[in-house]
Amino acid sequence: NAGVMQNPRHLVRRRGQEARLRCSPMKGHSHVYWYRQLPEEGLKFMVYLQKENIIDESGMPKERFSAEFPKEGPSILRIQQVVRGDSAAYFCASSPSTGLEQPQHFGDGTRLSIL
Amino acid sequence: SQQGEEDPQALSIQEGENATMNCSYKTSINNLQWYRQNSGRGLVHLILIRSNEREKHSGRLRVTLDTSKKSSSLLITASRAADTASYFCATSQAGNMLTFGGGTRLMVKP
Numbered sequence: 001n002a003g004v005m006q007n008p009r010h011l012v013r014r015r016g017q018e019a020r021l022r023c024s025p026m027k028g029h030s031h032v033y034w035y036r037q038l039p040e041e042g043l044k045f046m047v048y049l050q051k052e053n054i055i056d057e058s059g060m061p062k063e064r065f066s067a068e069f070p071k072e073g074p075s076i077l078r079i080q081q082v083v084r085g086d087s088a089a090y091f092c093a094s095s096p097s098t099g100l101e102q103p104q105h106f107g108d109g110t111r112l113s114i115l
Numbered sequence: 116s117q118q119g120e121e122d123p124q125a126l127s128i129q130e131g132e133n134a135t136m137n138c139s140y141k142t143s144i145n146n147l148q149w150y151r152q153n154s155g156r157g158l159v160h161l162i163l164i165r166s167n168e169r170e171k172h173s174g175r176l177r178v179t180l181d182t183s184k185k186s187s188s189l190l191i192t193a194s195r196a197a198d199t200a201s202y203f204c205a206t207s208q209a210g211n212m213l214t215f216g217g218g219t220r221l222m223v224k225p
Contacts, residue, residue, distance in 0.1 A: 004157070031211065042203050042215035043158070056212060091157055095211065101146060101165065104213060106157035 002027070005074075006092050006107035013082050014115050021077040021110045025094030032075045033093045033104060034060075034067060043091060049075060079112075087114045121204060121216040129224050134191040136219040138204030139184075145207045147180055149189050152201045152218070161189075161202075196225045 005024040013019050025032050030051050035043035045059040049069040060067065064082075069075040079086055089111045093104035122137045138147070146165045150158040164171045164180045164187065171178045177190040191198055201220050205213040 006157075033212065035213075035215075040217075042217045043205075043213075045212040045214065048212055059212070093158075101163060102211075103148060103160040103163055104211075105160070106150075108155075108157040 004092055004094050004105050004107035006090075006110050008110060009108065010111045010113070012113045012115060015083055016081050019079040019082050019086070019112055021079075021090050021092075021112070022074045023077070023092030023094075023107060024074040025092075026096075026105050029094035029096045029105070031095045031097070032069050033095075034075075034077050035091045035093065037089045037091060037109070046077075082112075082114050084114050087112055121202070121219045123219060124217065125220045125222075127222045127224065128194055130194060130196055132194055132223075134194050134198070134221055134223070136189045136202050136204075136221070138187045138189070138216055140187075140204075140206050140214075140216075141185065142206075142208060144182075147178075147187050148205045148207065148213065149176075149178060149187075150203045150205060150215075152203065154200075158203065191221075194221075194223045196223050199223045 007022050032049045034046040037043045047060045047067045048056040052071050064080045066078045089109045091109045093106045095102040095104050120139050146163050148163045149161045152158045162173050162178050164178050175192045180187045199222050201218045203215050203218045205215045
């Protein structure tokens with residue numbers, strides 16, 4: 001009964017490269033959320049997806065960032081042309097339904113470092 | 116402005132003592148949740164309290180919610196060294212996204 005799986009756990013990129021972060025939700029969960037956490041701070045919502053649909057991307061920068069959750073396979077958070085300010089921990093969470101009282105289950109995150 | 120703000124930012128206590136953390140928020144909510152984060156790990160859900168509830172218990176955890184003051188508290192009784200972690204409150208408004216506070220870093224000394 002695996003939890004939310006994120007990979008890689010650590011990712012190092014040079015400025016200008018692309019970063020791809022993957023998230024496999026818990027079995028049976030069709031809702032995925034991405035959050036970003038800077039050191040010593042709380043998590044900031046980025047995007048909420050269901051299978052093949054972006055439901056809410058209000059927290060995601062308009063440029064360079066994109067997310068998808070295809071019918072098959074993991075959810076992907078993609079950052080193009082990375083800059084130093086993108087260095088952070090990126091967490092994925094999943095929930096089984098749209099119920100407002102469904103707690104979100106988190107992965108252990110991907111720590112992105114930009115050189 | 117940040118929805119959830121925890122207080123204190125850091126707390127250091129001896130094993131066996133109680134730890135109280137507070138959270139304030141600004142807008143109306145559907146529910147408020149508390150999460151725990153160990154260093155280098157993801158968040159673990161601890162407890163959810165609905166907007167029409169005032170108090171909830173789970174093991175050594177006690178959560179209160181005062182919607183008139185837009186505040187919540189998390190009490191950990193008889194703390195253990197293993198309780199050392201960061202604790203975050205998160206509010207749920209319309210939609211499924213969570214809005215997190217900045218967290219309280221709790222250290223429990225053995």
